[in-house]
Amino acid sequence: MLDFALYRASESLAISSLDSWRQREMHYVDHFENTGFPVRVNNVSELGQILDTMQENRFDKYMSELGGVSPEEFKQLIDACKNFLSFLRTNFPNRQPFVPLSTMLSAAAVHFRLRAYNPNYSSLLEIGPGCGYVSFFLSNHGAMENYSQIEACESFYLLQNLINVHVFRSKFLDFAYPDGKNADCFVSSSPNFEDLSLLDLPSEPERCRHYPWWKIGQLASGGAVFDAVTSNANLLEFKPQARADYISLIKQVLKSDGVFYVQCTGFNAHGNVEDLFSQLYESGFAPLFSVQEGVPVEFENNASTGLLKSLTRNKTTNITFTVRTLVLVKESHPLFKKYHHRKNFNHPFLAQEEQVKQMILTRAKDRKVYSREDIIGEILSAKSSEV
Numbered sequence: 001m002l003d004f005a006l007y008r009a010s011e012s013l014a015i016s017s018l019d020s021w022r023q024r025e026m027h028y029v030d031h032f033e034n035t036g037f038p039v040r041v042n043n044v045s046e047l048g049q050i051l052d053t054m055q056e057n058r059f060d061k062y063m064s065e066l067g068g069v070s071p072e073e074f075k076q077l078i079d080a081c082k083n084f085l086s087f088l089r090t091n092f093p094n095r096q097p098f099v100p101l102s103t104m105l106s107a108a109a110v111h112f113r114l115r116a117y118n119p120n121y122s123s124l125l126e127i128g129p130g131c132g133y134v135s136f137f138l139s140n141h142g143a144m145e146n147y148s149q150i151e152a153c154e155s156f157y158l159l160q161n162l163i164n165v166h167v168f169r170s171k172f173l174d175f176a177y178p179d180g181k182n183a184d185c186f187v188s189s190s191p192n193f194e195d196l197s198l199l200d201l202p203s204e205p206e207r208c209r210h211y212p213w214w215k216i217g218q219l220a221s222g223g224a225v226f227d228a229v230t231s232n233a234n235l236l237e238f239k240p241q242a243r244a245d246y247i248s249l250i251k252q253v254l255k256s257d258g259v260f261y262v263q264c265t266g267f268n269a270h271g272n273v274e275d276l277f278s279q280l281y282e283s284g285f286a287p288l289f290s291v292q293e294g295v296p297v298e299f300e301n302n303a304s305t306g307l308l309k310s311l312t313r314n315k316t317t318n319i320t321f322t323v324r325t326l327v328l329v330k331e332s333h334p335l336f337k338k339y340h341h342r343k344n345f346n347h348p349f350l351a352q353e354e355q356v357k358q359m360i361l362t363r364a365k366d367r368k369v370y371s372r373e374d375i376i377g378e379i380l381s382a383k384s385s386e387v
Contacts, residue, residue, distance in 0.1 A: 002161040002174055004042060007154060007212075010178045014214035026242040027152045027213035031269040041155045047162070048092050050155055052100035054130050054233065059102040059372055061322040062109055068367035069112070077108050080136035081379050087166045099379060100131070101372055106322075107133035110263055111141070114228050117259055117359035121227040122146070125219075125253060127246060128234040132160035135208065139167035144207055146224060152213040164208050173206040175215040216249065225255045233264035233323070235276055243270070247283050256332035259359075260285065264293070264323035273324070277345035280328065286340035288356045289327035292347040296320045319361075327356060 015024055032039050041047060063069075069077060081099045088097060111134060114121055123146040126134060138147045149164075151157040157176065164172045211219050229250050235243060250260055265276060280287075291297060298318035324347075329336055339351050350356065 001165050002158060002176055004154075004158065006178070007158060007176055010176055011154075011212065011214060013178060022241075026239050026245070028239070029153045029237075030239075031237045031267055032153055034269075037153075038155050039153055041158070044091060044158075044162070045094065047155060047159045048095050050159060051088070051092070051095075051131065052098070052103050055100075055102040055106045057102060058322055059105050061320070062102070062105045063369055065319060065322050066109060066112065066367075067319075068369035069108075070367050073108070073112055074368070074370065076111075076137060076140065077104070077375070078378050078382060079140065080104055080108065080133070081375065082382060083136050083167065084133070085379070087163060090166065091162055099376065100133070101375060103131050104133050104136070106263070107131075108137060110134055110230055110232075110261070111137040113359050114230070114259075114261060115141075117261075117355060118227055123224070123226040123228070123255075124148070125150070125226045125229045125250075126232065127229065127250075128152075128156075128232045129160055130156060130232050132156070132163045134230075135160070135163050135167050138208070145205075146209065146226070147207060148209040148211065148219060148224065148226070150211045150213070150216055150219070157210075157212060161210060164210060168206075168208040170204055171207040172210070173208070174210040175218060176210065176212040220249055220252060224253060226253055226258060227255055228259050228261060229254050230261045230263065231265075233266045235262065235265045236271055236273070237266040237269045240270055243276075243279070244283075247279065247285075251284060251330050254330055256330075257334065258329070259288075260326075260328040260330070262324075262326035262328070265326070278342075281340070281342050281345055284331045284340075285328040286330075286333070286336045286338075287326060287328055287344050287349055288335065288339060288351040288353065289325065289360050290345065290347055290349040291321045291325050293321055293323045293325075295347070297348045325360075327359065 018024060029039055038046065038049060081101075081104060084099060084104065085097055088095060110126075114124065120143045122143045124138065124144070125148045127150050129135075129149045129151060132149070135147070138144045149160060151160055161174055161176070164174070209219075231246075235246075238246060254260060265273060296318065297320075329339075331340075335351065335353060350360075
């Protein structure tokens with residue numbers, strides 16, 4: 001487990017080697033600071049205040065947007081919630097047990113959508129994981145080989161570390177630890193120390209990798225590529241230079257046929273959505289899907305396939321998306337040339353491609369809309385049967 005003192009010591013060493021103070025300032029989460037969010041905390045217990053944050057009161061909205069969940073997805077959601085309770089009791093034994101339903105369902109939506117696009121996706125880069133609850137789902141996604149996370153907020157980073165240790169155990173690697181190459185002690189004679197029983201064990205391949213802001217370069221130079229990149233409510237909250245750097249990084253590490261999935265573009269702290277659209281267009285991205293939050297849009301439903309077939313405008317309510325949602329591809333993607341037009345960066349927009357519809361709009365016949373009470377009842381019932 002990464003503690004607060006070690007995180008700050010490692011960050012301080014990194015800052016002392018930067019070429020310019022502006023490199024640190026680029027990654028400063030000023031929007032969080034300005035709203036009073038606890039960016040810095042002093043102990044594990046203080047992390048308890050951010051265990052269910054940024055998605056308040058969105059459970060019913062996400063459930064409606066998804067059109068309910070299938071039996072398999074329902075099981076994944078229940079398993080994730082049960083695992084969270086285990087995590088809570090292990091790390092926060094002084095807190096009344098609870099389940100962060102809105103935040104957990106928001107994380108589930110990311111996994112469910114990416115799996116609908118590519119059922120066997122095996123690599124994901126998540127920029128700004130927030131509470132980090134996607135880990136509860138990806139730790140049980142058998143195909144996952146490289147789940148990498150980038151986080152610039154200290155409190156969120158430390159919470160994510162706790163979760164990753166809990167769910168990935170020895171298959172988790174955190175890059176915030178000091179490199180361990182700074183010590184060079186001098187000893188003139190053999191000290192009377194007890195010999196350490198050192199073992200030369202074969203290394204295990206990590207499934208989850210965690211990068212603080214000062215180690216992003218290691219990810220960029222490591223040669224990893226990803227089936228998908230997801231961004232969690234932060235693109236408009238990045239400083240302009242940081243946003244440009246992240247967009248460049250995404251282009252570099254996203255596979256040729258990969259997808260960039262944005263679940264919320266964040267608060268307009270540094271520009272607005274039109275600024276973002278222009279930047280994405282000029283940087284060589286093309287939209288496959290774009291919808292505004294809270295604005296009802298109707299899709300024509302083909303009842304024979306269960307697929308919502310085509311986008312229409314100015315009609316009665318069918319789907320209301322909880323947050324602004326984007327699906328983008330880069331220049332090497334087969335669909336790029338077809339959809340790389342500035343006019344397509346608009347709300348709402350849907351590329352008429354089956355894979356996109358499968359990702360965003362499919363409604364399986366066996367889906368069911370559950371209430372909060374349904375989820376809690378199932379968790380309590382499962383817990384009772386385990387005793």
